[in-house]
Amino acid sequence: MKTGVLMIAHGSRLQEANNHAVAIGRMVQEKYGVEPLVVSFMELAKPSMAEGLAQLVAAGVNDVKVIPLFLYNGVHIQKDIPEELEELQKSYPNIQITVGRPLGADERIAQLIFERIQEVS
Numbered sequence: 001m002k003t004g005v006l007m008i009a010h011g012s013r014l015q016e017a018n019n020h021a022v023a024i025g026r027m028v029q030e031k032y033g034v035e036p037l038v039v040s041f042m043e044l045a046k047p048s049m050a051e052g053l054a055q056l057v058a059a060g061v062n063d064v065k066v067i068p069l070f071l072y073n074g075v076h077i078q079k080d081i082p083e084e085l086e087e088l089q090k091s092y093p094n095i096q097i098t099v100g101r102p103l104g105a106d107e108r109i110a111q112l113i114f115e116r117i118q119e120v121s
Contacts, residue, residue, distance in 0.1 A: 001062050001063040001096070002059075002060050002061050002062055002063065003061065003063040003064075003065060004035075004036040004037065004038070004056040004059060004061030004063070004064055004065070005028075005034055005036070005037040005038070005064075005065045005066075005067055006037075006038055006040055006049070006052050006053055006056060006064050006065070006066045006067070007021070007024070007025050007028075007037065007038070007039045007040065007066075007067045007068075007069055008040055008041070008042060008049055008052075008066060008067070008068050008069060008070075008081060009021035009039060009040070009041050009042070009045075009069040009070075010041065010042050010043070010044075010069075010070070010076070011041030011042050011043045011044035011045035012044055012045060013044050015045075018041065018045040021039050021041070021069055022039045024039070024069065025037055025038075025039035036055075036056060036059045036061060038052040038053075038055050038056055039052070039069075040052030040053075042076060042080065042081070042084075049081075049084055049085070049088065050084075050088055053088055053092070053095075053097075057092060057095060061095070062094060062095050062096065063095075063096045063098075064095060064096065064097045064098070065098055065100060066081070066085065066097060066098065066099040066100060067100045068081060068099070068100065068101075068102045068103075069103070070102040070103065071102060071103050071104065071109075072102060072104070073101075073102055073104065077102050081099065082099065085097055085099065
């Protein structure tokens with residue numbers, strides 16, 4: 001099996017915000033050698049989840065690891081993303097799709113928040 005990663009961000013009308021999600025994906029690629037990796041968006045930006053998945057499949061991926069770029073286990077994580085992936089799975093019955101957890105309550109995020117507090121102190 002060839003594994004690829006589909007990172008899913010919310011999406012924004014502001015391209016600058018979307019660029020941050022793409023930059024995170026690029027960091028993961030460069031620092032950890034994760035390839036292929038596509039950053040996609042739920043709404044308001046391209047590529048969509050469907051387009052991102054299609055890019056991975058076109059690259060020969062048949063094992064997709066979906067990583068949500070969301071902090072919490074809210075409606076998008078519990079309902080919207082699984083429902084859309086279930087629909088997409090119908091178009092790609094031979095592709096294995098596994099969804100990871102959102103970023104969540106993590107000590108590394110707490111550390112980053114503390115660093116941001118220090119920056120403005």
